[in-house]
Amino acid sequence: MTLAPALRIEHLSVAYDDRPVLENVNLELGRGKLIGIVGPNGAGKSTLLKAILGLTPKLLGSIELLGEPLRGADLRLGYVPQRESVDWDFPVTVAEVVAMGTYGRVGWFRRPSAAERTRVQRALDQVGLSEYASRQISQLSGGQQQRTFLARALVQDAEVYLLDEPFAGIDATTEEALIEVLLDLRAQGRTLVAVHHDLGTVAKFFDEVVLLHRHVLAFGPPDEVLTPTLLEVAYSSKSTSRSAWGA
Amino acid sequence: MWTYNTAIVLIGAALLGAQCAVVGTFAVLRRRALLGDVLAHAALPGIVLAFWLTGNRSLPILLTGAASTGLIGIAILAYLKKRSRTREDAALGLVLSVFFGIGIALSRYVQNAVPGGGKAGLDTFIFGKTAGIVLADVLGVALVGALSLVLVMGTFKELRMVSFDPQFAATQGYPVVFLDLLMMGLVVVAVVVGLPMVGIVMVAALTILPAVAARFWTSRLPVLLALAATIGMVATSLGALWSAAQPGWPTGPVMILLAGGLFVLSALFAPHRGLITDLRRRSRARAALAEKAAEELLRARQTVTLSDLSRLGFRRPRQTLELLVSRGVALARAGTWVWANPPAPSEDRS
Numbered sequence: 001m002t003l004a005p006a007l008r009i010e011h012l013s014v015a016y017d018d019r020p021v022l023e024n025v026n027l028e029l030g031r032g033k034l035i036g037i038v039g040p041n042g043a044g045k046s047t048l049l050k051a052i053l054g055l056t057p058k059l060l061g062s063i064e065l066l067g068e069p070l071r072g073a074d075l076r077l078g079y080v081p082q083r084e085s086v087d088w089d090f091p092v093t094v095a096e097v098v099a100m101g102t103y104g105r106v107g108w109f110r111r112p113s114a115a116e117r118t119r120v121q122r123a124l125d126q127v128g129l130s131e132y133a134s135r136q137i138s139q140l141s142g143g144q145q146q147r148t149f150l151a152r153a154l155v156q157d158a159e160v161y162l163l164d165e166p167f168a169g170i171d172a173t174t175e176e177a178l179i180e181v182l183l184d185l186r187a188q189g190r191t192l193v194a195v196h197h198d199l200g201t202v203a204k205f206f207d208e209v210v211l212l213h214r215h216v217l218a219f220g221p222p223d224e225v226l227t228p229t230l231l232e233v234a235y236s237s238k239s240t241s242r243s244a245w246g247a
Numbered sequence: 248m249w250t251y252n253t254a255i256v257l258i259g260a261a262l263l264g265a266q267c268a269v270v271g272t273f274a275v276l277r278r279r280a281l282l283g284d285v286l287a288h289a290a291l292p293g294i295v296l297a298f299w300l301t302g303n304r305s306l307p308i309l310l311t312g313a314a315s316t317g318l319i320g321i322a323i324l325a326y327l328k329k330r331s332r333t334r335e336d337a338a339l340g341l342v343l344s345v346f347f348g349i350g351i352a353l354s355r356y357v358q359n360a361v362p363g364g365g366k367a368g369l370d371t372f373i374f375g376k377t378a379g380i381v382l383a384d385v386l387g388v389a390l391v392g393a394l395s396l397v398l399v400m401g402t403f404k405e406l407r408m409v410s411f412d413p414q415f416a417a418t419q420g421y422p423v424v425f426l427d428l429l430m431m432g433l434v435v436v437a438v439v440v441g442l443p444m445v446g447i448v449m450v451a452a453l454t455i456l457p458a459v460a461a462r463f464w465t466s467r468l469p470v471l472l473a474l475a476a477t478i479g480m481v482a483t484s485l486g487a488l489w490s491a492a493q494p495g496w497p498t499g500p501v502m503i504l505l506a507g508g509l510f511v512l513s514a515l516f517a518p519h520r521g522l523i524t525d526l527r528r529r530s531r532a533r534a535a536l537a538e539k540a541a542e543e544l545l546r547a548r549q550t551v552t553l554s555d556l557s558r559l560g561f562r563r564p565r566q567t568l569e570l571l572v573s574r575g576v577a578l579a580r581a582g583t584w585v586w587a588n589p590p591a592p593s594e595d596r597s
Contacts, residue, residue, distance in 0.1 A: 055414050073420035086412045090276065091466045100408050104419035109401055136466040152415075 004067025006031045006160045006191035007052065012061030014044070014051050021047045023214050025061070032189045034182060036196040036206035036222075040235050043213045045195040046082070049162045053079055066159060075104045078158030080149045082165050088137050094148050095133040098123055101155035116155075123151040126184075127177050143174030150181060161185065163194040167201070179205065202226060253491045256377045257484050259385035260502070263441050264453060264483030266392040268475040269399055270433040271454025272461070276410040277430060281339050282321065283438045283451035288343045289320025290439065291350025291447055294372055299357050304367045306384060306443060314439045320346045321431070347447070375446030375499030377487050384443070391440050395433050399472075406430060407468060445483075446499035453479060456506040463517035482506035534567070541567045545577055549586045 005028045012025040022044040029035055037045050050056040052063055054072060063070045065077060078101075101123070102116040112120070124130045127147040132140065140148065146166060153161055166178055182192050182205075196202055202209055203222040211218040211225050213234045218225040274280055290313035297312025298304055320342050327338040357364040368379075399406065409416045409426040417423050434454060441450040461474035486502030515522050541561065545551055556564035568584045571577035577584045 050414075053414075053418050055417055073418055075420065077418070079415065079418045081412070081414060085414065087278075090411045091462070091468045091471055092407065092411055093467075096407075097411070100412070100415060100419070103404065103408060103416075103421070108405065108421075111404065138466065156419075 003031060004064070005029055006033075006066060007193070008064040008067075009052070010062050010064075012048075012051060012063065013059040014047055014056055015059050020214065022051065025212075025216055027210060027216060027219060029191060029193060030208075031066075031191050032186060033191055033207045034186050034205065035191070035193045035208045035210065036202050037193065037210045037212055038196050038199060038202055038226075038234075039212035039217075043234070045212055046164050048212065049079070049164055049193070049195060052162060053077060073104070075156060076159040078153040078156045078161040080153045080161065080163040080166055082168070083142065083145050083149065085164075088140065088145060090137065092137055093133070094129060094135050094137055094140065094144075095120055095124065097137060097148050098151045098155060101152040104156065119155045119157075120151075123154040126154060126181060127151045128173070141171070142169055143171040146170050146174055147177055150178060154181065158190070160191045161193065163192065165195050165197060167194075167205070168197055199226065199231070252380075253488070255382055255385050256380045256487045256491060259380055259388045260377065260444060260483040260487035261480040262385075262388050262392045263437075263444060264457070264479035264481075264502075265476040266388075266395050266479075267437045267441055267450070267453035268457035268461075268479030269472055270395060270430070270437045271479075272458040272472055272475045273399070273406050273410055273430050274434050274454055275458040275462075277427070279431070279434075280455050281451075282431060283434050283454040285320055285324055285339055285343045285346075286317040286435055287438050287442065287447045287450045288350070289346035290314070290317040290442060291347055291372065292316045292353055293350075294442075295350060295353040295357050295369055298364070298367050298369065299353075299361055302363065306387070309372075310439050310442065313442055314435060316346065316350075317435060317439065321435075350447075371446075372442055373447050374497040375442070375444050375449060375502075377444050377490055377498045378494070380444065388440055391436055395436060398429070398433065402426070402429065444487075444498060445502055446497070449499035449503045452503045452506065453483065456503070456510050457482070460506070460510040460513040463513040463520045478506065478509050482509060533562075537561055537563070537567045538570055542571055542576055545571065545584065545586045550583050552583050 007027065007029040009025055009027040009029075012022055013020065014022040025048065037048065039045055047056055051058050051061075052070070054070070065074055070077075098120050099112050099116070102112045102119065106112050106116060121130065121133070124133055127150050129144060129147050129151060132144065137145070137148065150166070153163075167175060170178070182194075185192060194206070196205070203226065206222060208220060209218075209222045209225040210216060211230055211234050217234050218230050271280075271283065274282055293312035293314070293316030294309045295312075296316070297309050301308055324338055324342045327333045327342070328335050331338075333341070354369045358367070358369060359365070368376075371379075405416075405421060405426055406429075408419070409421065409423055409430075413423045413427075416426070437454060438450050441453060445453060457475040457479040458471070460478050461471050464474060465471050482505040483502050485505050486498060489501050490496045490498040513521070518524055540559075541551075541556060541564075544555075544559070548555075551568075553564045553568070556567065561567055568577060568579070571584070572579055576587055576589050578587045
């Protein structure tokens with residue numbers, strides 16, 4: 001008997017108002033893999049992650065996590081959002097943000113236990129931020145912000161991680177820490193799905209790539225997906241009026 | 248002026264100030280600062296209607312009316328934001344002024360045409376009045392305030408998470424809509440309770456000003472909450488005292504003036520985040536940059552004049568060059584400055 005895939009997405013369609021963002025997306029993402037999602041601006045990359053997480057309502061389709069249908073929030077699913085999605089001047093410390101990754105387990109009204117706080121400490125160590133634990137998040141650089149979010153996802157101890165542009169605008173230290181953490185998680189058999197914006201580094205980071213442009217245009221190993229023909233279809237098709245690069 | 252009634256009013260005002268500040272801090276952090284203002288303005292039709300329908304002017308009845316139309320206003324706001332193409336700021340202004348307009352019109356009608364309407368004191372709700380406050384009202388404020396505080400402390404972790412990153416809160420299995428409603432409910436209660444004392448026009452400022460003023464002094468959320476509560480209490484209790492001593496002064500505006508004053512002081516003088524520290528930090532950085540640039544320029548050209556530097560946009564060329572002279576890097580020679588050819592800094596110089 002083979003293990004169920006980490007994520008099975010069938011006939012997923014998402015629309016914002018009257019504008020379709022994802023149409024009939026079908027994907028089966030295997031366990032223990034590092035998977036990149038690439039595609040032009042407005043291709044629906046972030047929306048795909050949010051639809052899996054239940055943050056954006058699906059129009060149609062079903063999603064299975066580790067062989068079971070996803071209903072509502074599932075703590076086996078971890079999320080590293082884009083850095084820009086929050087206000088970094090919010091009055092909270094690095095350790096407090098990371099501790100939020102335990103809140104799903106901790107539950108209402110209770111505070112993280114000593115064991116949970118140890119996990120927070122370990123996650124901060126892992127991303128090289130232990131010295132910053134009691135700093136205000138407003139004092140962090142962009143790369144440190146990214147590592148804070150990564151540590152918050154790590155303490156959740158999820159099976160499948162969804163990362164939105166984790167490599168965007170980070171320093172070399174952060175990139176190293178990030179790759180190390182991702183490889184470590186993969187070695188433990190966890191699945192990592194990351195939206196990625198830089199085609200030049202896709203082959204370096206990922207085992208498999210999803211080329212997305214509202215539909216799944218291709219899915220497979222980087223050298224099979226990133227062919228000139230397919231990229232041409234994804235990045236210069238007439239349906240992309242905004243074909244600009246970037247986040 | 249230290250009468251029994253003054254003491255009652257003072258306690259009621261202080262409790263109200265603290266309550267508004269604490270729930271307002273979360274509203275500000277969640278970027279819903281204007282919610283209270285819409286709510287307060289939308290409350291006026293409800294106050295008038297409640298009196299008209301029941302003929303009763305007791306506070307619980309009027310405030311129930313206030314909360315009802317206030318919530319209707321917020322519901323319309325939410326609907327406009329979600330379903331129409333109206334932007335949020337425009338929708339806020341729209342709901343606020345239309346409801347307030349309806350309220351003023353209704354209250355004129357009731358005061359002129361409804362028996363007893365002229366004496367109902369409906370107008371006092373616009374700017375607030377503490378003179379009529381009695382012990383029962385203060386007990387009401389105290390009860391509601393204590394309940395709000397318990398709720399905030401009990402859900403502190405949840406409120407903080409949902410204010411900081413609502414989407415992540417959802418992935419952790421927390422009901423974001425419910426937490427937002429809780430936060431909104433706390434604001435509704437604080438604003439409605441504050442209406443009689445502070446008035447429709449001013450009460451929302453009590454949920455915003457203390458939080459924003461306190462933010463200049465601290466980046467720790469628990470400290471921020473305590474400090475905001477203190478600022479709120481100081482403003483409301485001094486305001487209440489003032490209007491007790493000088494009966495001609497409207498209570499709400501005096502309270503807000505005091506809170507506004509504390510905000511200005513904080514914005515100017517707070518260390519780290521205050522305006523003065525900010526300006527000083529900026530000018531220091533600029534001066535250091537200018538000094539470095541002038542030194543490079545002098546090294547390259549050997550001679551520079553004030554107009555050379557002015558042309559390049561140096562704001563204080565003379566001071567910058569005099570700094571270089573005092574460091575022994577430049578020499579002043581009749582209107583020009585020349586490179587002093589200083590020995591390269593080396594390890595053993597110290």
